[in-house]
Amino acid sequence: MKRKSILVLVSILLILTVITGCSSNSSGESNDKGVVTLNFWYGWAGSEGELMEDLISEFNKTHDKIKVKGLSESDYQKQLTAISGGNPPDIASQFGDAVVPWGVKGAMTPLDDYIKKDNVDLDDFIPGALEQTQYEGKTYAIPIAMHIPMLLYNKDLLKKADLNGPPQTISDLKEYADKLTVVDKSGRIERLGFQATPSVYSMAFAFGGQFWDPDTKEVTPDNEGVKEAVKLGADTWKKYGEKNINRFQSGLGKSFTAQDPFFVGKLAMAIEDEYVPTFIKKYAPKLNYGIAPIPYDENKPDLKNPGDVRTSVFYIPKGASHPDQAWTFLNWLVSKDQMVKFTAGLGNLPTRKSALSDSAYDNIPGFKEYLEYSKSENLHSFPALPISSEYTTELTKEIDAIDRGKLTIDAGLKKVKEEIQPLVKDK
Amino acid sequence: MAFTVSEASKRKHSKKEWHKFWLGLAFSSPFIIGFLGLTVFPFIESFYYSLTDYDLFNSPNWVGFQNYLDIFHDDAFYKSIINTMFMAFIGTPVSLIISLLIALLLNMKVKGVSIYRAIYYLPSVIPVVASSILWMWVFNPQYGIIDTFLRAVHLPDPSWFLDPNFTKPALIIMGLWGTGGGALIYLAALQGIPKELYEAASIDGATMWHRFRFITLAALSPITLFQLIMGLIGSFQIFTESFILAGNSAQGGPDQSMLFYAVNLYQEAFVNLHMGYASALAWILFVIVMLITLIIFKTSLRWVYYGGE
Amino acid sequence: METKILSSKPIHSRTKRSFSFRLRKQIIPHVVLILLGLVFLFPFIWLILTSLKSETEIFAMPPTIFPSHPQWKNYVDALTSMPFLLYIKNTLVLVAINIIGQLFSAPLIAYSIAKINWKGRNIVFALVIATIILPPQVTMIPVYIIFSQLGWVNTYLPLTIGSFLGTAFNIFLCRQFLLGIPNEYSDAARVDGAGEFRIYWNIMYPLLKPALATVSIFTFEAVWHDFLSPLIYLNDQSLWTISLGLQGFLSQHDTQWELLMAAATMFTIPSVLVFFFGQKYFLQAGTSLTQFK
The missing domain is CATH 3.40.190.10 (Periplasmic binding protein-like II)
Structure with missing residues (x-):
């Protein structure tokens, strides 16, 4: 009898610790030193994912108040389920064609206030690439790369x-x-x-x-x-x-x-x-x-x-625990230096005009041809509609x-x- | 005198009754809580959602019976119904027959029957995700073992999971691999049939077929009813196989030939976030399943024999 | 007795018929059982054989049956290309919590149906059976919404709470077993003035062991196999179960068959082991289903 009651007690304790353990785990926590942990889901995997991880650790080294935890998640649908379930990542990557449908639905945080506050020069972005992220005067995401x-x-x-x-x-x-x-x-x-x-x-x-x-x-x-x-x-x-x-x-x-x-x-x-x-x-x-x-x-x-032009973008999901810090990270990712590093590594086209002539792209196979082609007037993208x-x-x-x-x-x-x-x- | 005694015992009796009532309630309280909280309440709420437009981000928007009207104009709905019916009314009987045959084989008095039993049951403990991946490879039209064999003996070699006409037959074959569970239940029932029945029939000069038809099948009929109903309900819940085999898109594979009811419902609810519409689909599913169960119960009076008592 | 008399009838011709008798009663059945057994085993063997082939051998024409050089490295590659051990650990945690939940709820509820003679017992039993027929899809969406409003999405709560509240099949199993236990055991204790809970816990619960073993094994298999609920509730990869992990692996390595087969084999083995050690409990469950009263 006694042994059994102890067993029951132990098992109840076990359940409680496990349950509380995983629920506190999953929400982004901030500890006493004021360091905020950001959950970042990106769609690149394999060698491309490793490049993203390199960028993340570089960010973590240079920012002591924010710690980014990256996760390679190529099933983009999971993002929507996570957002609707109230437990989204702080920042995530997507393809440009999903931005307006999700943004209008209310799954993405509009970035306009942040853009204004930090004076991000949207004019530096190639218009065709930016187009897909905007709808009725709101910008829901920032493109990092362009696919042609x-x-x-x-x-x-x-x-x-x-x-x-x-x-x-x-x-x-x-x-x-x-x-x-x-x-x-x-x-x-x-x-x-x-x-x-x-x-x-x-x-x-x-x-x-x-x-x-x-x-x-x-x-x-x-x-x-x-x-x-x-x-x-x-x-x-x-x-x-x-x-x-x-x-x-x-x-x-x-x-x-x-x-x-x-x-x-x-x-x-x-x-x-x-x-x-x-x-x-x-x-x-x-x-x-x-x-x-x-x-x-x-x-x-x-x-x-x-x-058909497509883009890869970053956005802040609705309900993210730390949108301000997420923006800091997002803004850092799409700044010229990081964009060049990332897109050159992947052999992608950057979305900033100022990046196009960077010497980092000199040895990228096919870059010259694609860059030239990107100037064509007959490139279009799928309409950005809800x-x-x-x-x-x-x-x-x-x-x-x-x-x-x-x-x-x-x-x-x-x-x-x-x-x-x-x-x-x-x- | 007698009057007061019975009155007292009655009161005592009813007090005892109440005590037992509270006890019973206390013991079954986990179920009652779960039943109310996770079945009854969601069941009602599901009907409410089915009358709304709800995407989880904005609050539900009352649309009356619009979702139900839309469903009856939705190709995907009809496609999923047809696909599901195929699995229910072809797949279920086929697997019932096969599992009965296996049970009859296992019921033979031969040595080492427990080893055979283990072998036949084994596939049904293999996780569906794993077995789907395995069968995807077995059925590969180029390198798969089945088509290699069929080609070797100069038989037609279908493209199975890539050919809309063969996806469901392939799924049924894959399902037959897991019939060991059903066979086990049949086997248990077979072993419960009193030997005397067969002996008496033999003495009366009944042929083997007659003995099978009038004793074995009759004695198994309640189990057949149970397995039939569970099988039909189960086919309305086929999901994982399709999700794995049709690729991540969950659109049901080639020509949507594996778009089953549960897959379509998942797609509407958790991919398109049409929670209201999906709830209406769920309610239609409920009605269909209830109707099928009811019809089978009604007709079962004609073919199910419940033992002597 | 009667059997003996009947079957002893042809004894006088036994020596003459011996071979045909044995052919009919032993050899043919064995041949059929073995052939069918091979059909059942073959995909499983194929799984293991493929998991040991090299990529070039997998796409060889004509296909080979046995791997020419077993590639044990495939298993290492499968293990390292996804957090396989983490998924196993997660799944085992879920299995453990669910078993604890079932061992708490199923016998308790079954006891109220089988051993307490109260007014609601038949209603409760009918409702338990009714939940078997109700398709889970009917309640799935509101339950998801409730859990998401409670902030339980992406935790293990939605995947475990149900087992503490009882599952029809397990309640049914325990009820069948309890019905087979004579009341004399508890009556004696009752005369001694023991309360109902003490009778349940001290007398009945220990007697239920075989049924509880069956419940545990079935819970293991159910949780180990489950795909839909983890798919809906778990977003964070670090919480994934093995079936989600394998599905994710499939979508990233969809034509690396040798790795997929190695991963699928590793996913399958625990399930098979549990089956082999608990075989008799599977049989028991089959039997108790056929004795529906």
């Missing part, structure tokens, strides 16, 4: 197929893709000339498409240009068969590793962002590849050098159905419009 796509092509494979130089127009691209694809007797794909489902955003801009009509406040997935872009992928699926493409893709290695399909020659041409050459240098240094503009529609020569997340999710979903031949292109894109347009009027 170009066409990468495997020079050896093109040569073997007697193709000289990269494709210029979309007809070229189709022709090249056909010639570079290798299919065995049974119909099994051994190599694809071009991605089976290329970025619908970049390709839509190549066809002069747009996703949003600001005048009528209507989503326009049924726009001619978008349709053409979707057709490009759907034709590939139709030509080689859903089954064969499935099988081919199931045997592909992970992107941006030594097994990346483009790095190993299973894909002859691909639309890739500016950080990919840095990965190639690391994982496939012997790959003989070229960087070229994304092909344009030969009927619309004024749409040369198209592409419904952007739902819109892109729905697009991905219906394009998948179209590629698999479950829906016609018109029916699929019409469905996107029917699903998304009603959400617009609410706001």
Whole structure:
């Protein structure tokens, strides 16, 4: 009896300590010396994550009142759940296209007061990059890096197929893709000339498409240009068969590793962002590849050098325990020196005009080409709208159905419009 | 005289009753607290939320039955219902039959049956996250062992988890691997069937099939009812497999062929933060599950035999 | 007795039929059981074999069955590329708290249903059974909202509190077991003037040991397997359980099959060990379900 009661007592104590232990643990604490601990979630992993950690320790060394604890968390959805659950990190990274939907929802702290207080010169930022973080006069995040796509092509494979130089127009691209694809007797794909489902955003801009009509406040997935872009992928699926493409893709290695399909020659041409050459240098240094503009529609020569711009941003979640200190850290991260260090390490394009000419970028593979390309007038980004997340999710979903031949292109894109347009009027 | 005695004993009796009542209440209080706090209250609140628009950031906004109307125009809802019904009405019976067959095998009087029992039960203790990853690899169309085998014997080699027509059959096969749990319950029931029944039937000249049909199946029917209901309810909760196999997007894999009811509900609630809409989905789920249970109970009167008493 | 008489009937022809008899009664069943056993074991063996292959061997055509050079390093790599031991520790903490909770609540509630003759017992029992049928999704959202308003999201409270309040299956198991214990035990103590709680704690609780072992094992498996609740409630990676960790690992290393298989193997082993040591309790649970009264 006695022994058992002691056991019960001990177990109750254990529970209490564990429960109180983890609940006090999880909220950012500040100890007696007035040092504030910031929880920082970032989406970079692996070698890119290590670079972020380097920056964090540098910040911790130079700031004795703030201690940043970094956490690599590539599941961005977790951030939203954490914010809604009232237990968010103090600062986090995101992609630019999520900023407005989340900001308008109330998941991000508007930064305008901080920007004014610290006299941050927003004019130094490239307008296209900053655009995605602002909505109705509020700035919800600051971009640190800009992502721009170009066409990468495997020079050896093109040569073997007697193709000289990269494709210029979309007809070229189709022709090249056909010639570079290798299919065995049974119909099994051994190599694809071009991605089976290329970025619908970049390709839509190549066809002069747009996703949003600001005048009528209507989503326009049924726009001619978008349709053409979707057709490009759907034709590939139709030509080689859903089954064969499935099988081919199931045997592909992970992107941006030594097994990346483009790095190993299973894909002859691909639309890739500016950080990919840095990965190639690391994982496939012997790959003989070229960087070229994304092909344009030969009927619309004024749409040369198209592409979809994306950004990586930092923001302070709503309900963060230490927003002021988080801002200090955020402001430090996006200041010119840190931005150069980080983006040069990752091979990303910086978002500050003053950073562009820094010598740190001299040895970054492909930087020159991408930097030049970033000046193109035909680069656009997906419209920053409160419904952007739902819109892109729905697009991905219906394009998948179209590629698999479950829906016609018109029916699929019409469905996107029917699903998304009603959400617009609410706001 | 007699009157007063019975009166006194009655009072004493009722006092004792009350004492027992309080005791019973005290002993079951954890359950009662939990039931009220974590079941009844949320259950009612869920209905309230289902009549609102609520994203956790702004306070709930009354919209009446709009969520329910929207659901009936939502493709994802219908898709998830069809996918779930496939698992419920094809997957559940198949796994019931297989687990009965395994139980019959294990019920044979052979040496070392406990080893076989352990082997068949083993897969059902493997965590779903681990078994999903394993099967993803087993079913890989390029390097997976199943398709390699099928190709070797010149049979068609489907793309399983990548082909919308084969995702659910693949999930059912994966589920069959874990039927050991159901088989174990059947086995226990089989061993509870009195031998005398079979002997009497043998003497009466009943064939093996008749003995199986009229003794074994009949005696197992209450367990079949239990497993059927639990299986159907379980298929409305399929989540982890789809979440793992369909990739992080949780959109249900190729052509949303693994978008199940619980997956869609999770997606609406915790990805899109449509708490009101998701609550309406939850209430519809509740009604569906209750209806199915009710119908099965009603029809079970025709095929379930409860022993002598 | 009767069995003997019946089966002894063909004895006179035993020597003649011996082989066909043995074929029917022993050999064929064994062959079937072994073949089926291989089917059941194969994915498991495949898991372990794959976990020992090198990356090039995994993508070799045609595929090999046995790893040519077992790569034990895969396990080291899997362990070091995620905080595996931390996840194990977290999961074990959750398992321990949940078992304590279940051992507190399930027998207590079951006792009130099985051994106390009070007015509400049938209602409580009916409600316990009703909670089995109620899909958890129905209450999931409000419960999440309540917990988030209490500030319990990202703590272990939402993942443990339920076990202190009783779970239908475990209550049911304990009830079945209690019904099998004769009342004579407690009656004697009652005559001696012992209170109900002392009877429960001193007499019944120790007798319940086998049922409590079953409850503990099932709680272990349930917590070890759980994915949805940790997914919803735990955001901070340092609090993650093993199933969340493995899912996160999958999303970062989705084609590094050798590492995934090594991690999955390590995730599976404790579950299998518990099964082997507690086999008879699994059987017991199966049996008690079939004796529903």
